[in-house]
Amino acid sequence: MFILVILLSLAWTMQVIKNTLQVTISHVKYMHFSCGADLDTSMALHDTFKHSIGSICIGSVLVPVLGVIHGSAQATSLISGDADEFMFSCTNCYSGVASRLITYGNRWGFVHLGVYKKGFVQASIDTWETFKRAGLEPLIDSDLTSSFCFLCGVAGGAICTLVGGSWALVVYKGYATEVSIYAFLIGYFMCRVAMAWPQACVSAYYVAYAENPQSVQFDQTIPARIQVLLRSQA
Numbered sequence: 001m002f003i004l005v006i007l008l009s010l011a012w013t014m015q016v017i018k019n020t021l022q023v024t025i026s027h028v029k030y031m032h033f034s035c036g037a038d039l040d041t042s043m044a045l046h047d048t049f050k051h052s053i054g055s056i057c058i059g060s061v062l063v064p065v066l067g068v069i070h071g072s073a074q075a076t077s078l079i080s081g082d083a084d085e086f087m088f089s090c091t092n093c094y095s096g097v098a099s100r101l102i103t104y105g106n107r108w109g110f111v112h113l114g115v116y117k118k119g120f121v122q123a124s125i126d127t128w129e130t131f132k133r134a135g136l137e138p139l140i141d142s143d144l145t146s147s148f149c150f151l152c153g154v155a156g157g158a159i160c161t162l163v164g165g166s167w168a169l170v171v172y173k174g175y176a177t178e179v180s181i182y183a184f185l186i187g188y189f190m191c192r193v194a195m196a197w198p199q200a201c202v203s204a205y206y207v208a209y210a211e212n213p214q215s216v217q218f219d220q221t222i223p224a225r226i227q228v229l230l231r232s233q234a
Contacts, residue, residue, distance in 0.1 A: 160187025
């Protein structure tokens, strides 16, 4: 139990670090995409620590939990399809609950959290409502940025496991399993922190576009992609 508590503390701490970077970078990029202004990164980081660190700590707990629920609901819906079997009878209900919950805690809300200094839940709700008004829900549901960052984290963790486990087998063979597990977790979280930068840029781009689709800062990439998604679903 003590080891489990330590690992949970590590996971939460690394999530807070990652989300702090995400709020800071998304603030800088949002200002660039929305009005072409270049905000100093150190100033954005200072504002993040001053106004948003409490909300970031809350969001670091809510986002992984609600993300897992939403992802499992989407996977269940894809598996069930149009089947009428009893085991899939609650799929629509579960999907509806997951879709409702994701509005109260999603990673896109970190953009509004940094820019407008809102609470995390309110920022998530406002961001999702903005996506709905702009018709970006199909695009958001098919976004692979989070999956790409997750796979990068797994790859980084696997490399650390190979290195740490190989070293432990040579020096401390009796601890090879424990060292391999801890090396994977450390490598995974370090890669996720490093990937916070591109993830924040993508989030800021989507949110800035949703708030002002007619801005000259944007091209036709997003509308063209939405049209492709709508045709594929027809």
